Amino acid sequence: MELSLTSALTLLSIPILLLLVSLYPLLVFITPHSRGALPSELHYYTVKEGSSAADVDAAAQKASKDKLGTLKDDASVQLSVIIPAYNEEERLPVMLTETVEYLEKLRTAKQSLAGVGPAGATSKGKSNGAASTSLSLDQALREPLTSYEIVIVDDGSKDKTIAVALSLAHKLNLTRGSARELRVVKLEQNRGKGGAVRHGILHARGALILFADADGATRFSDLSPLCAELDRVRTPTGHGAVVGSRAHLVGSEAVVKRSFIRNFLMHSFHLFLSLLLRPPSPSRLLRQWQRSRASTKAQPLAQPEIRDTQCGFKLFTRATSLHIFPLSHIDRWIFDVELLMLAEMASEKTLRSGAGPVQRPTANGTSGKATPKKKSNGVANGTATSAQVDVLLRLPVPIAEVPVHWAEVSGSKIELLKDSIGMALDLLILRANYALGRWASPGVVPI
Structure with missing residues (x-):
């Protein structure tokens, strides 16, 4: 009986194995390949003072001679704003x-991006050695805004986006040097939105790096809440990210007025994303049941689920950007998911x-001091030790989610049905390549 059962299992495993072997070449074939930067793409256009x-019109027609730096260089401005643009002249x-109006408002009022003063004795420090900066993260977040750059990445536009x-730039006096x-x-x-964003960030100069959509759907002044949250969750070694979120808008007028097919595809995408990246399994269901039965016990650290992965308003520290962007592959719409992954x-x-969770220094030089519990990613209010206050405060690369004001703007480049199918396929490609080890995963970060 045992022999026959073993034989049956063996026979059953053969077609499964053959299927997997045949699917691997298919995965290799359909996996998109990001091309390297061309020599001309390592230069930039800008406007000279005066x-x-x-002169501006002529500059748009000439080959640029100004060379871009790299993300490995020291930060030389507080903030880089990366804007991918494809046919965005309107x-x-x-x-x-x-x-520019918002950034200038902060600059002239001598206000900081995070809305707080410079750190004192309890400073959270500078970026780690891998992305050491002459301009520290504390300076970028907490000192009055004095320097920033805006990088428009023209993604092969056919219109007059560059001009x-x-x-x-000439009108707003955003001049060279x-x-x-x-x-x-x-x-x-x-290349696609993801490829344009990656290219811009790999050559950014900021201690803080934001990418924002060219349509202006997200209110730009919401940058300050993102910076305030980043100042709260960033690690002592300068790692962290904050993403703008429209999850709170579900059911609001801004979403209800969208077409049925657009809302259907949106909800289907998020369901598919949740099932693919966090698939239900017996072990996961057991852990969830155990947490519900013993909520007071220490739980394994895990990044809270991001409810809106696709909002085009995301902020990264320079250290985190250097750690993840060079490894990213997806050039199309789903690139946000890969970055968060x-x-x-x-x-x-x-x-x-074995490095352990991040230990946050307190005023008395210890860690784990009882503090008021703050609300982030669904964590309720109350009082607890630092381990219970917010899991983000203990993660080596915390990702926070902050609500933003958002309104749909006409002129979207997304073709709903075609791009929805493409996004679903890219999700499968993404998951398979990392699961099989075809794409390199990020290394350990210093904490």
Whole structure:
């Protein structure tokens, strides 16, 4: 009987094994390949101080000679704003004007991005050695805003996006070599939103790096709540990320007015994403049951689920950007998910390495002091030790989620049905390549 059962299992495993072997070449074939930067894409366009309108128009037609730096360089400005743009000559002026108006409001009022004063004796320090900065994270977040750059990454546009961007730089006085500079990088071929964002961030100069959509759907002044949350959750070694979230808008007028098919695809995508990245399993269901039965016991650290992965308003420290962006592969719409996966994988690997959870120094030099419980990613209010206050405060690469004001703007480049299918396929490709080890996972981060 045992022999026949073993034989049956063996026979059953053969077609399964053959199926897996046949699917691997298919995975290799359908996996997209990111191309390297062309020589011309390592330079940028900008406007010189005192340039005339004619000079600006001429500059847009010439090959740029100014070379970009890299993410490995020291930070030289407090904030980099990366804006991917494909045929955005109409929407870019509104978004860019709003962006500069808000940043200038902070600068002229001598206010900080995080809305707090400089750190004193309890400073959280500078970025880690891998992304050491001459301009520290404390300075970027807590000192008055004095320097920033805006990087428009033109993703192979067919319209006058570059000319419009340079004209705005001239109008808003965002000139070459100043503490407030606008740069335009031209990609010779369209890569996709993810590829444009990656290229911009890999050449950013900021201690803080934000990428924002060119449509201006997210209110830019919501940058300050993101910076305040990043200041709260960032690690002593300078790691952390904060993502803008529209999850609170579900059921609101902004979402209800969207078409049925758009809302259906949105909810289907989030369900598929949840099942794929956090699939239900007996062990996971058991852990959830145990947590509900013994909520007071210490639980394994895990990144809280991000409810809105696709909002185009995300903020990273320079250290975290350097740790995850060079490893990313997806150039299309689903690139946000890969970035969040990489950050979460870095936290998990660091914790598994035995480095332990992040220890937060307190005023008396100890850790674990009872503090008021803050609300973040669904954590309720109350009082507890630091281990219970907020799991984000103990993760090596915390990812916080902050509600933002958002309104749909016409002119979207997304083709609903086609891109929804493409996003689902990219999710499968993403999960399979990391699960099979075809794509490198991030290393351990210092804590």
